[in-house]
Amino acid sequence: MATMQIPAGAGQAPEAGLPGMPGSAGTASERAAGRIWRAVKSNKKALTGAIILLLFVIMAIIPGQIAHDPPQAFIYGRSLGPSAQHLLGTTPSGQDIFAQVIWGARETLIIALVSGLLSTLLSMIMGIGAAYLGGWWDNGLNLITDILLVIPTFPLLIVIISYYPHSSLIPLIAVLVITGYSYGARQLRAEALSLRNRDFLEAARVRGERRFYIIFVEIIPSMTSLIMAVFLGTAVYNVIAAATLQFIGFGDPNSLSWGTMLYWAENGEALQTGQYLWAIAPGLCIALLGAAFALLNYAFDEIGNPALQRVKLTRRRHSPPWRIRAERAR
């Protein structure tokens, strides 16, 4: 996880040097966006992650163009093997598995992105709010976050969901957000605390900016890469947690998502009847989506923490004598 970081080229110094420049707000966030884009482009891991994610997003937007079969109609032969008509075969009740995989991307992505975004937002409110408001606010908000941080999330998730008679997406997302924001809030609070006394914030205070302006225009843009890391981290967790809940049977069994597919694959004894692809394909998709978020996150970690990203090639060229000796000794 990216703990301490001073984003390279964050451009805080010029901001502090030009007090009261109109329009500096837009450029700060634009610069942050540009920095992220350049970072993604130049990092192989991030690029791989971004491409996988893009493919899934396309699947989620136009599933009908990719898979022409209706995903939930029981109209095909039962338990067919893979063929040109049914790329991944059919289920024992005659549904096309390929169509289900393609259509399943939509709900899975919605859960990941919506719950990821909302819980990042909550992390920002609780974390940055606590750090900036300070005093009793800090103590109070921080105590709530700390308590939620140590309560084991997954059992809590199951217990809360169990009291709901009808499982639908909204309680699922709400519970994911409430139980998942705390770790990010902790990280953001620590980062915001370290920024609090920096010159560029002092300058903003001296020129009489309001708190609201300082938080949204000065603090948040300079924390972009950490906020991204928090978002990606929660997104990975939420993809897996939601799929697990659906797999255990706490999702809506009529919904169309990869977790629900696996639930039916297990209950339909996919493994016993030899419908391997029914069990493998949705799980692989979940793993790939999780890996996409994780790869992006890993890349942001490297960008944020320069100690992890030194290139190995330079080492041989400038090896100091003691290192060569140490290497020979091995």
Added chain:
Amino acid sequence: MRHALHRLGFFVVTLWACVTLNFVLPRLMPGSPILDMMAKYRGHVTQKALEAIETAFGIETHASLLTQYWQYLGNTARGNFGISLTQSEPVSQVIGGAVWWTLGLIGVTTVLAFILGTLIGIVGAWRRGGWLDGILPPVFVITSSIPFFWVGMLLILLVGRFDPRFPTSGAYAYGTTPGFNWPFITDVLQHALLPALAILVTSIGGWILTMRNTMVTVLAEDYVRMARAKGLPGWRIMFDYAARNAMLPNLSGFAMSLGFVLSGAIVVEYLFSYQGVGYYLLLGVVNQDYALVQALFLLITVAVLVAILAADLLTAVLDPRTRTGG
């Protein structure tokens, strides 16, 4: 000392919050889950058990919430969690039987994952840029994003189905009588193989990555350079100088992960029908056996809280730098 007291205070506050959450949740939820449960079990269990539930959840006794809360706190403190409706025996007995299976399977696997992962992380960081370091971190970034239950499913599919030496369900073979004899012990070990492998594959990556990353940071420290300049043998620098210091954050993480053993059990035990804590939690949730659910949730949470407290104190003892900060 002040640090320890501070942590202890936080422990008490969090414990109180969890106990209260456990009380509030079933009463706060829309609909009336408790009445549903009562309706479901009427006629299936003894009148006495139902009355016990009625009293515990304050139905028709018209006790005020505050009185209920007070009673609940007293019962919890005495370890009196009522009767499990699905098992028709006291909740404490159900838990007492289940908890050892969970500790045995998942506890041992957690320790193994920590030891193996840390060793691989140490060697990976030491030979930075070597083949181990090149392959492992990316591989484990990916395996750690694979849902655990799917790994378990694949293991059942690829190994368990074809090889009878790897049973896929239960903690021991159906029909054997538990006892401290050799056939039973080997049977238990055999049943633990696949679930343990599934846990190992998905959890080892985290240890490797954190150990490698702290180790990389520590290797750049002056005292490591000093040790090299002194001409110490490589393995001594690796273990006594670098790994010893890089271990600190991982060690407290390890103490914490021991607390998460119980909570991590849910999916494993569901998938492999392993009759531990997580299995009974899901059983209770599915069958609306709320007395069992409440007690198990409390147990799981307390385990985590104790582990976190232990981790905090352990870090304070081992790493003098953290003491002044608190």
